[in-house]
Amino acid sequence: MALADQHIFQDGEVIVAEDFNLMFDELYEHMVPSGAIIMWGGAVEDVPAGWLLCNGEDNTPDLRDRFIIGASEQYPPGVMGGEDKVALSVSELPSHSHSFTLAQDGPRVDIWGLGPGLGGLAQPLNSVAHGAANTSAVGSGEGHNNLPPYYALAYIQKQ
Numbered sequence: 349m350a351l352a353d354q355h356i357f358q359d360g361e362v363i364v365a366e367d368f369n370l371m372f373d374e375l376y377e378h379m380v381p382s383g384a385i386i387m388w389g390g391a392v393e394d395v396p397a398g399w400l401l402c403n404g405e406d407n408t409p410d411l412r413d414r415f416i417i418g419a420s421e422q423y424p425p426g427v428m429g430g431e432d433k434v435a436l437s438v439s440e441l442p443s444h445s446h447s448f449t450l451a452q453d454g455p456r457v458d459i460w461g462l463g464p465g466l467g468g469l470a471q472p473l474n475s476v477a478h479g480a481a482n483t484s485a486v487g488s489g490e491g492h493n494n495l496p497p498y499y500a501l502a503y504i505q506k507q
Contacts, residue, residue, distance in 0.1 A: 380506050385411075387501040395504050402503035411503040433491030 357363070385402060388395060395401050404410030409426070419425040 382506055384506045385409075385503055386506075388504040389501050392502050395502070398507050399504040400507060402505050408505045416503075431491075433493055435489055435491040 388399075388401075392401055400406050400408050402408045402411040404412075409428075413432075414428070414430075417423050423429075
């Protein structure tokens with residue numbers, strides 16, 4: 349008895365287990381379409397029958413270590429992007445300034461500064477003859493991870 353028969357059961361009607369199981373399986377197939385991707389909270393080695401781990405194998409997308417973003421014109425379905433680490437450019441830094449004072453003591457100028465690289469304490473940075481002064485560079489330009497708090501789940505895809 350197939351689901352397509354659209355059989356309506358009547359009170360007292362009896363159905364054998366085999367027919368019920370076939371109808372249930374067919375109903376299940378229609379409820380969750382092939383290709384649907386869901387989050388799986390179990391162990392990756394315990395993925396249910398009929399589902400595949402989204403690990404890039406068996407025509408599944410590799411969704412390990414990835415966040416999902418809603419598809420749009422800017423992000424068409426199936427497109428992957430993003431970076432594991434980001435190094436900010438000068439144009440991406442917030443506007444800020446570094447303070448220093450000039451203390452004249454005889455023929456030289458002592459430059460004192462405050463800043464995160466100095467632990468917030470005023471310290472002599474440099475001594476120069478009267479005139480120009482420079483501050484030293486800070487930072488290394490290394491990339492950094494910008495990961496929010498997370499809870500890891502596996503993505504699985506219905507065959």
